[in-house]
Amino acid sequence: MLRSEIDAAVQQVLAGGWYILGKQVSAFEEEFASYVGATHAVGVASGTDALSLALKAVGIRSGDEVITVSHTAVATVAGIEQAGAVPVFVDVEPHSLTLNPELLEAAISARTRAIVPVHLYGHPADMEAIMKVAGKHDVAVVEDCAQAHGALYSGKRVGTFGNAAAFSFYPTKNLGAAGDGGMVITSTPEVAQKLKQLRQYGWEKRYISRVRGGNSRLDELQAAVLRVKLKHLDQWNEQRRDLAQFYSKHLAGSGLVLPDRNTGVRHVFHLYVVRSDEREALLRHLQEHGIGAQVHYPEPVHLQPAYRDLGFGPGTLPETEIAAKSVLSLPIYPEMGEAEANLVIQAVKKFGGKCS
Numbered sequence: 001m002l003r004s005e006i007d008a009a010v011q012q013v014l015a016g017g018w019y020i021l022g023k024q025v026s027a028f029e030e031e032f033a034s035y036v037g038a039t040h041a042v043g044v045a046s047g048t049d050a051l052s053l054a055l056k057a058v059g060i061r062s063g064d065e066v067i068t069v070s071h072t073a074v075a076t077v078a079g080i081e082q083a084g085a086v087p088v089f090v091d092v093e094p095h096s097l098t099l100n101p102e103l104l105e106a107a108i109s110a111r112t113r114a115i116v117p118v119h120l121y122g123h124p125a126d127m128e129a130i131m132k133v134a135g136k137h138d139v140a141v142v143e144d145c146a147q148a149h150g151a152l153y154s155g156k157r158v159g160t161f162g163n164a165a166a167f168s169f170y171p172t173k174n175l176g177a178a179g180d181g182g183m184v185i186t187s188t189p190e191v192a193q194k195l196k197q198l199r200q201y202g203w204e205k206r207y208i209s210r211v212r213g214g215n216s217r218l219d220e221l222q223a224a225v226l227r228v229k230l231k232h233l234d235q236w237n238e239q240r241r242d243l244a245q246f247y248s249k250h251l252a253g254s255g256l257v258l259p260d261r262n263t264g265v266r267h268v269f270h271l272y273v274v275r276s277d278e279r280e281a282l283l284r285h286l287q288e289h290g291i292g293a294q295v296h297y298p299e300p301v302h303l304q305p306a307y308r309d310l311g312f313g314p315g316t317l318p319e320t321e322i323a324a325k326s327v328l329s330l331p332i333y334p335e336m337g338e339a340e341a342n343l344v345i346q347a348v349k350k351f352g353g354k355c356s
């Protein structure tokens with residue numbers, strides 16, 4: 001069903017012969033903005049570009065400091081640097097593994113211009129506390145929603161709390177394209193207008209640039225595929241949540257630390273991440289049993305070779321560093337049935353059995 005709908009959507013684009021910034025992109029922008037609950041959405045080429053363009057559009061300039069977490073995909077930090085800004089890291093909350101708002105104030109300097117909270121694994125960061133600090137210090141907030149399409153915080157979708165928010169449509173995301181794609185959402189018309197210029201050579205009208213821009217456009221084929229898939233996003237998120245519940249029910253007492261949630265959030269389980277002191281042995285054991293477990297992420301960004309010069313050495317972000325040693329993502333995707341989840345559960349239990 002989905003396959004034939006996608007085929008038809010792709011055929012329609014090919015038959016129309018209009019590939020860049022046409023009706024599919026505009027329609028998807030409208031539909032996605034309305035899904036999230038914002039007034040504007042601007043399609044771009046990737047989630048990384050969405051972050052960097054969103055930061056530029058809210059006024060970030062070269063040399064400004066942007067606070068984020070190190071326990072995230074490198075892409076978060078790449079997006080910040082692509083905007084010309086300097087990333088400054090704060091540690092995560094030990095239970096949710098998202099930005100710890102209590103540590104924000106100490107990280108704010110005279111050069112701080114924005115905060116990028118990451119709704120990691122599909123779990124919303126504590127936006128109320130983050131927005132309070134941002135408001136007090138008059139710094140912008142750009143939410144990294146790459147792993148959290150459809151997640152809720154206090155009944156509102158993530159992406160609607162900050163000045164702008166970045167989404168990725170990388171194929172494995174909760175809403176994935178047939179290639180790269182991204183989106184910025186905002187409810188500020190001036191920010192949306194700036195984004196539309198930045199994604200296309202800074203043009204305010206054809207061939208005339210208002211600002212210096214580049215090329216970062218979502219294409220018609222991707223938008224057509226994403227329009228079909230957006231209609232299924234809520235159902236897929238429900239399937240992910242059901243599987244997470246199934247895992248948590250059957251893994252209780254297994255010795256693993258199971259994913260925790262802050263109150264008032266609706267987690268969309270892009271990843272189901274457990275924690276174990278014997279992570280490496282468990283990972284090997286699961287892989288030997290044909291289970292596609294993975295680690296998100298094995299090395300915090302601040303300790304990676306490319307980012308050591310940012311000045312955050314070992315020991316500077318203790319919860320982040322502990323998390324990197326213990327997190328393990330069990331397979332989760334909407335089409336996964338309970339029988340497959342059971343295989344994972346049995347393999348985990350077998351490992352527990354071997355140790356005790």
Ligand SMILES: Cc1ncc(COP(=O)(O)O)c(C=O)c1O
Nearest residue numbers: 046047048073075076146168170
């Ligand atoms: C947390 C996070 N931020 C940003 C990105 C960047 O998205 P993309 O791969 O579309 O550039 C990703 C995905 O890789 C991500 O997981």
